Amino acid sequence: xxxxxxxxxxxxxxxxxxxxxxxxxxxxxxxxxxxxxxxxxxxxxxxxxxxxxxxxxxxxxxxxxxxxxxxxxxxxxxxxxxxxxxxxxxxxxxxxxxxxxxxxxxxxxxxxxxxxxxxxxxxxxxxxxxxxxxxxxxxxxxxxxxxxxxxxxxxxxxxxxxxxxxxxxxxxxxxxxxxxxxxxxxxxxxxxxxxxxxxxxxxxxxxxxxxxxx
Ligand SMILES: N[C@@H](CCC(=O)N[C@@H](CS)C(=O)NCC(=O)O)C(=O)O
Numbered sequence: 001x002x003x004x005x006x007x008x009x010x011x012x013x014x015x016x017x018x019x020x021x022x023x024x025x026x027x028x029x030x031x032x033x034x035x036x037x038x039x040x041x042x043x044x045x046x047x048x049x050x051x052x053x054x055x056x057x058x059x060x061x062x063x064x065x066x067x068x069x070x071x072x073x074x075x076x077x078x079x080x081x082x083x084x085x086x087x088x089x090x091x092x093x094x095x096x097x098x099x100x101x102x103x104x105x106x107x108x109x110x111x112x113x114x115x116x117x118x119x120x121x122x123x124x125x126x127x128x129x130x131x132x133x134x135x136x137x138x139x140x141x142x143x144x145x146x147x148x149x150x151x152x153x154x155x156x157x158x159x160x161x162x163x164x165x166x167x168x169x170x171x172x173x174x175x176x177x178x179x180x181x182x183x184x185x186x187x188x189x190x191x192x193x194x195x196x197x198x199x200x201x202x203x204x205x206x207x208x209x210x211x212x213x214x
Contacts, residue, residue, distance in 0.1 A: 004037055004064065004065045005020075005036055007036045007062065008061045009212075010212060011041065011061050011062075012060075015076075015172065015175040016082065017036070018175065018207055019079045019083070019092070019172075020082055020211075021206075023083075023087060027086065048126075058125075060121075060125070062074075075111055075172075079168060079172060092166075092168045102161075107169070107172050109173075110155075110175070113151065116143075119134045120132050144184075144187065155191075155194055156191060156194060159194065177202065181203075
């Protein structure tokens with residue numbers, strides 16, 4: 001069995017792929033192959049493959065199955081698994097208590113709150129009739145307000161408190177910022193710290209660029 005990631009180009013599975021590609025660059029020749037099971041973005045929301053539903057009843061990407069059969073969903077959990085298993089020299093994720101606490105907080109906030117303010121789908125998508133609830137007018141308005149008053153200032157705090165090296169936390173909340181740049185560029189432009197972090201520290205990274213093309 002290969003390590004397999006159910007993936008849809010530029011969807012949240014890209015966060016995990018980006019982190020995996022960062023690790024491949026940090027540990028050349030050491031990581032096993034990652035088998036991508038690529039799904040079509042035009043049908044993912046309406047036609048879930050049985051193979052995916054069998055391992056994740058939410059039918060969401062990312063979903064991951066390891067070479068020894070472990071099934072994981074939730075992008076931050078998959079990223080953290082990649083770090084624990086492959087970042088053996090703590091180049092991307094330091095394991096001391098304070099670094100881990102900061103990382104956990106960022107991972108929970110980015111994936112549990114911030115992503116949803118930019119998302120097309122709902123966390124409970126499978127029981128909804130509308131495949132794109134994030135584009136309902138009232139949802140867009142509330143999310144825009146939340147972005148400006150809550151989410152973007154919190155992400156700015158994460159940027160300002162970064163340690164002086166690129167880390168797994170940067171991938172996790174950086175993916176949220178990159179999603180904003182792609183889907184709502186005007187929301188990002190209102191926050192120069194985030195815009196500059198995106199332009200200088202994310203968009204220029206070879207691992208990010210590679211993951212975005214897959
Ligand atoms: N909290 C989850 C969210 C996963 C998620 O909502 N993925 C979206 C793609 S960005 C999805 O699969 N949407 C299709 C659907 O729900 O039908 C994570 O971080 O992995």
